[in-house]
Amino acid sequence: MATEPVPAGQPCADRPVVEPSADHVVGLNAPVRSLKMLELQIAGGATEVYLGLRPEDGPVSFDSLPANRDGEQTHVSSPALLGEIVTAAHAAGLIVHFCADTPVVRAADEAAFRRHVERGVAAGVDTLVVGSLPACSWLAGGELPVVAGGALGVSTPDLAAHLHEKYGVRRVVVPHTLALDEIALFCGLPGLEIETPVQTGAGLDCTRCRLQDTPGVGLGCRAGYRRADDPTGDLGGFLDGAADCALCDVPSLIALGVTTLQVAGRESPNLRQNAKITQMYRRALRGHAAGTPITEVIKEIDRVELMWQMGWLPRLCDQQRCRFRDTPQLRAYV
């Protein structure tokens, strides 16, 4: 593939040129926790949504987020509201994924977990997203397709193939710490849909992180650090190796054959900003389908979007927080 010069205002490295095409339609999966959020995501261009439901009782969440993160609720508050969201989403032609992707189902919680899944099924969701191998085995062969969520940590294509063959898993959400060539290996697996996160990253492997939500740490990969023996030895975001933005590489992801792009943010404190991210990726997908090079799509975004100029460029582009570029973060991938 040829490369072209990086346009002004886009400080990331040269990118491969992928010929625009409308041949492969890629979905856009966005987070939802309320009817308002659904409305915004539909307006932003989502074709699928994913959501979690507040557990009936008990101390643990049955998905991959706590009920409360930094003061923001992450769950749909009731089965009744879940039903309303599902109905509205289906009316708009969207697929609804139900997150039952807790990474651990403790023995004491298994019955409650199964009831929780039944509440999602009863609400009319379209798929069940799981986060553990036991949940995969429990729900395999049920009435709804199973998605191996990011929390399951499907870090190798062999594992993805195994989940598909043994449990009938329809889709795998690959880890957000994969490079393009690694995602390509997953896309080559027959019969399996591949979903990749596009606007999230972390220095740490989230599926194995015990820093999240710990008092005094919060999100460990985003916290600020100093040397333990030197109060002035500021280390900044020492664990923050995040590679967030994949906008420039949407054409590459389409060319690889990914099924769906996933936007993060069930815990988002700003619903409109979260839907705006969805809209950015919708612009990229639509532009590609219309035959517009991604560089032109981004020029147009740069011309009209205040969020891009004030938020995206300084916080992502200028910081080289690129999902798939040749950056210090990616050069340090183990």
Next chain:
Amino acid sequence: MTIEVRLTTPDRLAEALDTGADAIGLGQEGCLTKLPSTDELRAAAEEIRAAGRTVVVVAPIAWPRTAGELHRRLLAVAADGPTTVTVNDLGTALTMAGAEDCTLVAGLGLTRSRPHSADQKNGTPPKAGVDTALLAVLADHGVTAVEIDTDTEITGDHAVRQLVDAVPVGYGRSCPTARQHRTGPPDCRALCDTPFHLTTNSRWQLNHGHREPLPATVTAPTLTVWGNAVYRTATAESTCDYRILDARWHAGESLAAAVDAHRNTILIGH
């Protein structure tokens, strides 16, 4: 009662063999670059077997780029003789399931997960515990034991091996040590022999979009970073009769002393 000394590389193998440990582990959960080469692993394993000790190889978490090479190394060592492999991802567990004369143990990379809080007002996670249903599924693939740290709960009747020195709390795909030195694999291999000790001084506040100073009432934990792995100090004593000592936490002669101390504890306890 068994004591295993775990080495990241064979550099301190002679010293570890001198301690009288029953088993010697080679490797760590985090990084293939740090794992000894096939030749180094095979030679070290042979030396360990010749000394009458059990060989344990700790498989780093596999990624698409590293899985093939990792599995080649593991299978090569296992083909030479009795080997215990600590697997840290499901893909590696599946690959090694059929290896002859190979004992499989679920490592810390497989037991890190924990549920999240359902409390509407407080996101602090519940105490960590091993997913025993996962162990049941892994048993179908030949995994016969599980490694945990001392701060993790486990219920039921399982063969448990306990790491006594520290609690891993995170692994980076993007290695913080390599980033700090402005390099990456394979050039960073020697850099992670020296740890970083750090503590938080600010907290990411999602709804404000920036880091904020920690409240005065919050006590920040001290973390130690070896390569791409992040550890906290263990807060609980070991309760298990298979104990794993990580040599990185015991410089020089203190390694032998630590082995003796645990051996004595076990003997007194029994």
